[in-house]
Amino acid sequence: MAILIAFLLFSLSLLINIIGSKRWNKGPYKGPTVYPLVGITFEFLRNRNRFLEWATDAVSRTPSKTFIVRRPGVAGFYIANPANVEHILSTKFVNYPKGERFSFLLHDFLGSGIFNVDGELWRMQRKVASYEFNTKSLRSFVVETVQWEIQNRLMPLLSRVSKTSATIDMQDVLHRFAFDNICKVAFGVDPACLHSSLPRSPFAEAFDDATHISSGRFFYIFPYLWRIKRFLNVGSERKLRKAIGVVDEFAMDIIRSRRKEMGKKKKEDLLSRFMEAVVGNPELEKPFDEMEIRSLLEKSELFLRDMVVSFIMAGRDTTSTALTWFFWLLSSRPCVEDTIRSEILQLLAARNGRAEEGESKWVVFSFEELKEMHYLHAALCESLRLCPPVPLDTKLAAADDVLPDGNVVRKGWFVSYSIYSMGRMESIWGSDCLEFKPKRWLKNGKFVAEDPYKFPVFQAGPRICLGKEMSFIQMKSVVASVLHRYSVKAETEYSPKYSLSITLRMKGGLPVMIIRL
Numbered sequence: 001m002a003i004l005i006a007f008l009l010f011s012l013s014l015l016i017n018i019i020g021s022k023r024w025n026k027g028p029y030k031g032p033t034v035y036p037l038v039g040i041t042f043e044f045l046r047n048r049n050r051f052l053e054w055a056t057d058a059v060s061r062t063p064s065k066t067f068i069v070r071r072p073g074v075a076g077f078y079i080a081n082p083a084n085v086e087h088i089l090s091t092k093f094v095n096y097p098k099g100e101r102f103s104f105l106l107h108d109f110l111g112s113g114i115f116n117v118d119g120e121l122w123r124m125q126r127k128v129a130s131y132e133f134n135t136k137s138l139r140s141f142v143v144e145t146v147q148w149e150i151q152n153r154l155m156p157l158l159s160r161v162s163k164t165s166a167t168i169d170m171q172d173v174l175h176r177f178a179f180d181n182i183c184k185v186a187f188g189v190d191p192a193c194l195h196s197s198l199p200r201s202p203f204a205e206a207f208d209d210a211t212h213i214s215s216g217r218f219f220y221i222f223p224y225l226w227r228i229k230r231f232l233n234v235g236s237e238r239k240l241r242k243a244i245g246v247v248d249e250f251a252m253d254i255i256r257s258r259r260k261e262m263g264k265k266k267k268e269d270l271l272s273r274f275m276e277a278v279v280g281n282p283e284l285e286k287p288f289d290e291m292e293i294r295s296l297l298e299k300s301e302l303f304l305r306d307m308v309v310s311f312i313m314a315g316r317d318t319t320s321t322a323l324t325w326f327f328w329l330l331s332s333r334p335c336v337e338d339t340i341r342s343e344i345l346q347l348l349a350a351r352n353g354r355a356e357e358g359e360s361k362w363v364v365f366s367f368e369e370l371k372e373m374h375y376l377h378a379a380l381c382e383s384l385r386l387c388p389p390v391p392l393d394t395k396l397a398a399a400d401d402v403l404p405d406g407n408v409v410r411k412g413w414f415v416s417y418s419i420y421s422m423g424r425m426e427s428i429w430g431s432d433c434l435e436f437k438p439k440r441w442l443k444n445g446k447f448v449a450e451d452p453y454k455f456p457v458f459q460a461g462p463r464i465c466l467g468k469e470m471s472f473i474q475m476k477s478v479v480a481s482v483l484h485r486y487s488v489k490a491e492t493e494y495s496p497k498y499s500l501s502i503t504l505r506m507k508g509g510l511p512v513m514i515i516r517l
Contacts, residue, residue, distance in 0.1 A: 032058050034070050041071050048219075051500055052391055056080070056421040064405035065425060069416075073223050076394075076414035080421040082428060083404040086453040088395055088415055090461035096415060099396020109214040109244055112303060113310030125307060126462075132273045133466040139367065141268040142470050145184045146477045147364040149177060153194040154478070155362040158486055160196075162514040169509035170488060171324040172198075174478070178320035179204050181474060185315065186308050187254050188269030206246035211313060213240040215502040218394075251305045271308050315467055317503040318389040319474050324510050325387035326380060326479070329436055331490040331512070336379055336438060341483050343375045348484075363484050370476045378441035380475055381450075384457045385429070386436065391420035391504045393459065419456055420504070428454055487515040 032040040047054035055078055059065055065081040079085065088096045097118035110116040114125040132138055154177055161168045176193035179201075183191050193201050213236045217226045230237040258271055266272070330337050347369050365373075394416040401409045409415060426433050429440075441447055452460035458468045465471075482488065490512045499507040 032067060032069075034068060038072065040069060044071065052418070052420045052498070052504075055418060056424050059418070059421050060425060064407065065427060066403065066405055066407055068407075069414075074414070075410070075412075076416065077403070077407060077409065078421075079403075079415060079417040080425055080428075081403075081405055082422070082451065082453045084407075084415075085417045085422075085456055085460070087404050088417065089453065089456070089459060089463065092401060093462050095398050095401055096395035097398060099394075099398075099414070101396060101414070102394060105217045106214050108240065109210045109247075110310050110313070111306035113306035115310045115314060116306075126466075128274060129307075129311075129466055132270065133470070137268065138270075138273070139469065139473070142185055142473055143367050143477075145181055146474050149180055149194065150364055150477060150481045151362045153177070153180070153196075155481060155485070157194065157196065158482065158514045159516075162486060162516040165513070167511040167513055170327055170490075170512045171320070171506050171509040174320040174323045174327075175316075176204075177478070178316045178323075178474070179207075182312050182315040184269065185470075186270045186311050187251075188258070188267050188272060189254055202246055203250045206243040206250075207312070207316075209239055209243035210247055211317065211503075212499075212501050213237070213243070219500065247309065248305065251309060252301060255301050255304050255308075270311060271304065274304065274307060311467075313502075314465075315470065317505070319471050321389035321503045321505050322380070322384055322387075322471075323475055323478060324506055325389075325504070326383040326475070327488045327512065328490055328494075328496060328506075328510055329383050329387070330379075331488060332492070333436060336436070337483065337487065339438075340373075340376050340379060340479070343373055344480050344484050347372055363481055365477060365480050367473065370473060370480070373476055373480060374442065374445060374447040375438060376476055376479060377447045377472065378438040380472070380479070381441050381447075381455070381457075382436055382438045385423040385455060386434075387504060388419040388423065388457050389503050390457075391500075392416050392418050393456075417456065422454070422456070485517060487517060489513045489515055 032043045034040055043054070044051075059067055059078055059080045064084075066077050066079045066084060069076050069078050079088075098116065099118070103116050103118075106116050112121060114122060114129060117125070154173070157173065173194070176198070179193050180191060183189050191201050191203060192199065193204055216236065217223075220226050226237060229235045230241075233241065255271065258267075258275065261267075330340075347365070348363065394414050397409045397411055397413050397415065399411050403409060403415075422428060424433055432440075441450070452458070452464065458465035458471075490510060494511070496506045496508070496510060498504045
């Protein structure tokens with residue numbers, strides 16, 4: 001019956017599109033044409049493979065940089081307006097939670113993890129995580145983990161490739177690198193995905209499948225179709241169920257093992273910190289009864305699984321995707337690459353007792369040195385502006401509201417602000433908005449951050465990304481160590497396409513040559 005209804009709706013939509021329909025929107029609105037019953041379904045279908053470009057072009061034509069979205073069962077706004085973003089993420093934060101639709105679509109995979117819940121459960125997790133992410137000990141653990149992976153796996157791999165004329169998929173390398181790192185930080189377990197043999201990892205593959213299929217639910221033209229597939233346990237939903245089973249088994253085994261080790265030896269990973277360091281810590285303000293937190297952190301294996309899996313997803317795909325696009329952009333901009341390398345060499349020259357350099361001891365950088373890399377930081381932010389690893393974020397209106405630009409949002413409507421589109425708005429960044437110019441982030445040679453509502457790559461307001469510093473530590477460490485020794489070159493004519501998911505991964509990867517300097 002559901003399939004029959006879907007077919008009838010499609011046939012009706014096609015008839016309306018052929019005959020033509022009077023646009024619902026009046027006045028200066030220049031966004032996508034909205035038809036009765038089917039909304040923007042046809043434009044969405046025509047541009048499904050270039051959704052971000054289409055949406056960016058459409059939103060740039062609207063005076064308020066906001067357009068209405070209507071599809072069967074879906075209504076809301078696509079936004080590329082800093083004032084609206086601040087309204088949603090800060091001013092009216094309480095009115096714009098993740099919402100039931102978002103949580104429902106990702107619940108099979110993320111459960112009740114911090115990125116998939118609202119209200120008291122979110123606040124409790126945020127409080128717990130915020131305390132740990134602000135400790136120097138976690139930062140030191142992250143730096144040490146990144147340095148070890150660079151010295152023992154990344155650089156030796158690039159060294160071997162540089163001695164041949166072969167190409168290597170840089171996206172796959174960075175993906176493996178990031179997965180090793182985040183698993184060590186989150187679980188205290190090394191999956192060794194970047195081992196010299198580049199092994200197959202069932203857990204990593206299952207995690208990829210679960211992420212891709214879960215996020216794909218957002219892009220169904222008829223939202224209920226994936227539910228039918230899940231009910232019948234067929235197709236992508238069958239694959240998703242198997243993938244989540246692999247992730248659950250891996251995570252639960254570690255959680256149960258770690259629980260047996262509690263009190264024997266202090267560990268630095270997030271899982272151990274959540275299980276041991278937070279409960280009863282006098283420095284942590286306790287808005288909840290301590291027994292409630294203890295029950296969640298020490299007794300609920302499912303809760304711990306959801307929390308840590310959420311951090312793995314956030315910490316793996318975002319940094320590897322960001323670095324992939326960065327190396328592609330850098331490949332065709334030798335002047336930017338030379339300036340980054342000059343900054344690196346100046347820092348190395350300032351070292352006292354400079355470390356030996358050779359194939360057996362690669363150069364890595366301390367946290368203090370990374371902080372001094374202002375131009376590299378600017379170049380990374382410029383790459384994030386043009387190619388944000390998370391191109392869209394969506395909230396749901398809990399009550400009727402009016403946005404600063406005058407658009408009326410009804411209860412239950414979604415609001416999607418587009419980081420991708422905002423990075424390409426002339427009204428925000430000027431006439432050179434499509435150019436890669438790191439200097440726009442510098443003042444007197446020092447990096448100057450932009451308004452987070454203008455540049456919401458790490459979100460903003462109460463939900464601003466806790467892992468922002470961790471992300472920059474990893475990205476700057478990788479780029480500085482690689483560019484000190486090598487140049488990463490993609491083919492001149494290579495024009496990558498993206499795979500639209502939660503993250504903006506390159507479709508088909510990034511084949512590059514590693515050139516020894």
